[in-house]
Amino acid sequence: MTHFLTGNVIYSFLLVLAGISVSCTGNSVKESGHSKNELPNIVLIFTDDQGYGDLGVFGAQGYQTPHLDQMAREGTQFTNFHVANAVCSASRASILTGCYSNRLGIFGALSHQSEHGLNPNEETIAEIVKPLGYATALFGKWHLGHKDPFLPTRQGFDEFFGLPYSNDMWPYHPERPDFYPPLPLYENVTIIDTLEDQSLLTTWYTEKAVDFIERKKEQPFFLYLAHSMPHVPLFVSDKFKGKSENGLYGDVIMEIDWSVGEVIKALRQNGLEENTLVIFTSDNGPWLSYGTHAGSTGGLKEGKGTSWEGGIRVPTLMKWPGKIPAGKVQDQAAMSIDLLPSIAHVTGATLPEKPIDGKNIWPLIVQEEGAKSPQEAYYIYYNRNELQAMIMGKWKLVFPHRYRSLPEGSTLPSDGSPIAYEMLSLEEMALYDLSEDREERNNVREQYPDVVKEMMALGDLAREDMGDALQGMPGKNLRSAGELSEKGD
Numbered sequence: 001m002t003h004f005l006t007g008n009v010i011y012s013f014l015l016v017l018a019g020i021s022v023s024c025t026g027n028s029v030k031e032s033g034h035s036k037n038e039l040p041n042i043v044l045i046f047t048d049d050q051g052y053g054d055l056g057v058f059g060a061q062g063y064q065t066p067h068l069d070q071m072a073r074e075g076t077q078f079t080n081f082h083v084a085n086a087v088c089s090a091s092r093a094s095i096l097t098g099c100y101s102n103r104l105g106i107f108g109a110l111s112h113q114s115e116h117g118l119n120p121n122e123e124t125i126a127e128i129v130k131p132l133g134y135a136t137a138l139f140g141k142w143h144l145g146h147k148d149p150f151l152p153t154r155q156g157f158d159e160f161f162g163l164p165y166s167n168d169m170w171p172y173h174p175e176r177p178d179f180y181p182p183l184p185l186y187e188n189v190t191i192i193d194t195l196e197d198q199s200l201l202t203t204w205y206t207e208k209a210v211d212f213i214e215r216k217k218e219q220p221f222f223l224y225l226a227h228s229m230p231h232v233p234l235f236v237s238d239k240f241k242g243k244s245e246n247g248l249y250g251d252v253i254m255e256i257d258w259s260v261g262e263v264i265k266a267l268r269q270n271g272l273e274e275n276t277l278v279i280f281t282s283d284n285g286p287w288l289s290y291g292t293h294a295g296s297t298g299g300l301k302e303g304k305g306t307s308w309e310g311g312i313r314v315p316t317l318m319k320w321p322g323k324i325p326a327g328k329v330q331d332q333a334a335m336s337i338d339l340l341p342s343i344a345h346v347t348g349a350t351l352p353e354k355p356i357d358g359k360n361i362w363p364l365i366v367q368e369e370g371a372k373s374p375q376e377a378y379y380i381y382y383n384r385n386e387l388q389a390m391i392m393g394k395w396k397l398v399f400p401h402r403y404r405s406l407p408e409g410s411t412l413p414s415d416g417s418p419i420a421y422e423m424l425s426l427e428e429m430a431l432y433d434l435s436e437d438r439e440e441r442n443n444v445r446e447q448y449p450d451v452v453k454e455m456m457a458l459g460d461l462a463r464e465d466m467g468d469a470l471q472g473m474p475g476k477n478l479r480s481a482g483e484l485s486e487k488g489d
Helices: 066-074 088-097 125-132 201-215 247-269 288-293 336-347 449-466
Strands: 003-006 009-012 041-047 076-078 135-141 159-163 183-187 190-195 221-226 276-282 316-319 328-330 378-382 386-392 395-398 401-405 422-426 430-433
Touching (some): 041 088, 041 247, 041 336, 066 276, 125 135, 201 247, 247 288, 386 401, 386 449, 395 449
Parallel strands (some): 135 159
Antiparallel strands (some): 159 183
């Protein structure tokens, strides 16, 4: 039996590779002698700006998502799953590292001018599973630094094919056409093309993913399929153009659904489906200012770029035959930061050396009787380290802050160009019972003073730990993003 030292405590476990819980903290140990192909494969599918209401099982209208709906029938639908930050780079930093992005110094959406990225000293999901013999690949959008020291192949990925940042960061941006250079398409660390058209991106990513599965079927693998769509500008291949009743946006979602189907089919045809955890989710809610080129919040308040539910609650499905219950719904609160420690748990990977914020939610994922979230609370940061909201169980406390919203009565565009947001101010703290009011309409702060008091105390701990620009607090345990050296490395 293998032994290892974590802190001052020696853990000794026999890992049952069927995914049975062996550690409450997310740490587990692979028994020596197991062959590599007995370890579970991990497929993480991460879409861009896909709204909570943009899957059939989440209420989509005007188009069909049969493969995702089938995934829900064969797995579990998570109706209360959140991202830690409602914007691209920050959300991606959180899901890959298990940390709040503001702890890591990653804010907003990095651009072609950014001289920083995810610090190479941080450990990603790819880096924690590689020592176990996993093949790792990212096909799609990275957005955690486009300079060489910060590219995916420097962060644990054996292979990378895709875009270094968002697909609207190109010369055809509707508001800033002279700001961005040609959009680079990368293979590993090399720019192999610049794109004038993006209609084959979803197809290319899917083909790369299927090929990777076929090539690596004899060893465990971690496949991170990070679609550029449905982030604007919207593009779709000819095979789905005009197929939906909901215009171009519906076409794009139908093609993403097809992509999921192709990945699951490849797993099945290669005899891997029974030993693969597949996770599908989105990086944040829809970019509402783009009108018909944006998705649906499913009735949630606001969208991308806000800490309201429409910005941070995302459609999430998980599937692993025989391990994750089929046809079930999980409505307890969970967050993207919890995926890394949960993956560490089922693979036997050692958690990152640096402290992380996520916790193992495997008991929630498999719906063990009586399982509850191991998190006291989740913290929602936005802008430059503003603690704007927090979630504790069914409760959400929103702190006074400014946020963007569509002007009341505005006409939404249909041509792929955005309208301007207006800035609104939440003047007083608000408490919502998300189990009954996920639309955040009824402030019950006055009715539940003890809940407010408890959450405010936890919020103060978060401010001391990670800071809060709204309160002028810097935080004691922040880490820096990766910066280019003075030599330009």
